[in-house]
Amino acid sequence: MTQSCEASFDTILPAQEPAKPVARWGAVFAMSLCAFIMVAAEFLPVSLLTLMANDLGVSEGAVGQGISISGLFALLTALSISPLAGSLNRRALLLGLTGVMVLSTLIVGFASSYTLYMLGRILVGVALGGFWSLSAAAAVRLVPIDKVPKALAIFNAGNALAMVIAAPMGSYLGAIVGWRGAFLCLAPLAALAFVWQWLALPSMAAEQRRKKLVDIFKHLKQVRILLGFSAVSLLFAGQFSLFTYIRPYLETATGVDSVTLSSILLLLGVAGFIGTTIINRFLQASLHLTLCIMPAILAFIAIMLIEFGGNLTAVVVLLGFWGLIATAAPVGWWAWVTRSMAQDSEAGGGLMVAFVQLAIGLGSTVGGIMFDHYGYQVSFSLSAALLLAAALSVLVLRALESDKD
Known part of the structure; x- marks a missing residue:
């Protein structure tokens, strides 16, 4: 009897298709802006080495080590962020990394010593490594699976655009507002990326099982x-x-x-x-x-x-x-x-x-x-x-x- 009732309801009610995931392109573009800022900050010293070295009282090679140390901490962060973050919501984690990016630009821009400069560069690496390690997982949650390559392409478009303009932008700003001003110009852009992601990113719960x-x-x-x-x-x-x-x-x-x-x-x-x-x-x-x-x-x-x-x-x-x-x-x-x-x-x-x-x-x-x-x-x-x-x-x-x- 129960089976016949269920069968009759199956014939009366139309089969419901699973809801398609919503494509959150606003969040994708917000993350692309974040990628642009992070990559620009990573390579900005390339065109400002001489100015920075003279001001900080170190060699150009020493200033250039700031790029190496950011790469090292990007590697370490990429491997460890998922286990360390545990059950933290990935939306909050991405916002936190963007906040670290804002802080790093301010520290470098106002650095009164080589030590503070290197601290700022370490934070750049942490933000960059954490962001890129989470980007693929974020893309899967933000758009339908068949649109993931397109979302990743948009992320990398921000990367490519930064590679295009980071060096000439740094050189131009360095001549107009100095090397500190060049870095400080990134701070409001990073803050904009933070606000945009705050508004556009959905909640992204972490996996239940804690990773090692x-x-x-x-x-x-x-x-x-x-x-x-x-x-x-x-x-x-x-x-x-x-x-x-x-x-x-x-x-x-x-x-x-x-x-x-x-x-x-x-x-x-x-x-x-x-x-x-x-x-x-x-x-x-x-x-x-x-x-x-x-x-x-x-x-x-x-x-x-x-x-x-x-x-x-x-x-x-x-x-x-x-x-x-x-x-x-x-x-x-x-x-x-x-x-x-x-x-x-x-x-x-x-x-x-x-x-x-x-x-x-x-x-x-x-x-x-x-x-x-x-x-x-x-x-x-x-x-x-x-x-x-x-x-x-x-x-x-x-x-x-x-x-x-």
């Missing part, structure tokens, strides 16, 4: 996850064993002047911004194929930069494509993280930031040794080899994950 730091590394026991992050490492090591030394390459091999150099670097940034806006189309068509082709093309460009180093036109065209692809590549790997580690995207975000930071440091260091002792040809050849290894790793990864896109 060791839980993050347990994911690496899976061969496909380890292979994926190995490919990420090869990609970024290959990129930065070349890109870190693009200025001396252009000055020595191509013979450009300062004005042309600035124009080429601007072109790289603009191309990168464009790349982040269009890559989602390729990711939707085939994630793994896109992840494979991008480092393969970058490897080809690295070899061509060796062959055509004295041809300005060829170099400009090649670097334009480099910027287009290299800046967009992280979007693809963030999409892979949200897809392959969907059950623990926070751990995936932490591992992503950690592997990327380590790869950038190692790639830049080894590339620099090659550049100094053997010339750009060897450094760029190393870059090509690492990038090809990244492409081959993705082919194996695709087979392991049985991708049928």
Whole structure:
């Protein structure tokens, strides 16, 4: 009798489809603004080294260490923030990290000593590492799953835009309002990002089970996850064993002047911004194929930069494509993280930031040794080899994950 009543109700009442997740694009753009400010703050000292060194009474190299220490603390924070934050609501955590960003800009802007400057840089690293490690998990909660790559592309668009304008903006503001004023100009922007996120971010409860730091590394026991992050490492090591030394390459091999150099670097940034806006189309068509082709093309460009180093036109065209692809590549790997580690995207975000930071440091260091002792040809050849290894790793990864896109 009960079964017949239930059956009759099933025939009378229409089947209800599960409600589709609401796409909170306002929150996505608020986080993109936050990404822009954090990356701009990270690299702002590059164009202000001399002014800062003279004012703080230290060498330019000492001021430059502020970039290194922010990267170190970004790595440490990315790995530890999820276990340390525990059950704290992720909305509150993101707002707290943005607040740390506001505080860091104020500390650096008003720093009366080198120690205070370094403290401010440490806080930049904490904010940056925490934000990026949570970004993939936040994207999954803010938009439907099929829109996650688009949300990640918008996050990275803020990153790319900061890379475009951070150096020229710092140089211009440094000449007008001084290096302290340049940093203090970021404070109201960071405060705006805080308010916007306060209004736009929904509540994002943490997982019920408290994580330990060791839980993050347990994911690496899976061969496909380890292979994926190995490919990420090869990609970024290959990129930065070349890109870190693009200025001396252009000055020595191509013979450009300062004005042309600035124009080429601007072109790289603009191309990168464009790349982040269009890559989602390729990711939707085939994630793994896109992840494979991008480092393969970058490897080809690295070899061509060796062959055509004295041809300005060829170099400009090649670097334009480099910027287009290299800046967009992280979007693809963030999409892979949200897809392959969907059950623990926070751990995936932490591992992503950690592997990327380590790869950038190692790639830049080894590339620099090659550049100094053997010339750009060897450094760029190393870059090509690492990038090809990244492409081959993705082919194996695709087979392991049985991708049928």
